[in-house]
Amino acid sequence: MKYKTFCKRAAFGLMATSLTLSLAACMDNSSSGESMTEDGKTIIKMGRVTAANSKLPEGDTYENNAYTRLVEKKLNAKIVDQFEAEGEDYNRQVALAIASGELPDMMRVDSREELKELVENDLIAxxxxxxxxxxxxxxxxxxxxxxxxxxxxxxxxx
Known part of the structure; x- marks a missing residue:
């Protein structure tokens, strides 16, 4: 049972990683100066799901960990959290971002209804x-x- 759960999580992780890499690779670095850091890295704003006990290695954070460092090294892109929250707090942050139209470049939506709202309001690519x-x-x-x-x-x- 644990193996099956691990496989599902691994598959989801691979999908999320591939979408992140695709998004970063396809971003136009020449667009606006607002999406670039001083050292020329592309900024990817993210709405991040967190956990009270992140189990990250000591010294790592949600914004600075092996995954984000790899994205920065390989793609010259820096992932910056627009918001971090867990559980219902995360759902409220997503609803607020959708309602205000101030969306991060990436965030997880939990329901088909949230995705439908993004599509209907032309807030998603x-x-x-x-x-x-x-x-x-x-x-x-x-x-x-x-x-x-x-x-x-x-x-x-x-």
Whole structure:
């Protein structure tokens, strides 16, 4: 049972990582100066789900850990948390971000309704072309193991 849970979490982690890397790789570094740090790194704002007991290695934080350092090193992009929260506090932060239109570049939404609201209010980008062009065969295979149901759940009007 633990192995099955681990596999599901690992698959989700791979998907999240691939989407992060795709987003960072496809960002236009020449767009606005607001999305760049002084040292030329692209800033990716994130709404982050946290936990009271993060189990991160000593000295690491949600913004500064092995994963964020790898993104910075490999993609010249820095992930900065627009907000961090857990549980219902996170859901309130997401609702506030959607209502205000002040969205981070990335955040997890918990329901089809939140995603639908983002789509209806033109607050989310269509990543179909980005996925088709940049997702590795491995990532596409991972989604395929779920009969692409996760992609279908996030698809509107084709």
């Amino acid at each position: 269509d990543l179909t072309e980005v996925y088709d062009k940049n997702a590795s065969d491995f990532i596409k295979e991972v989604y395929g193991t779920y009969d692409n149901k996760t992609l279908e759940a996030a698809t509107f009007d084709g």
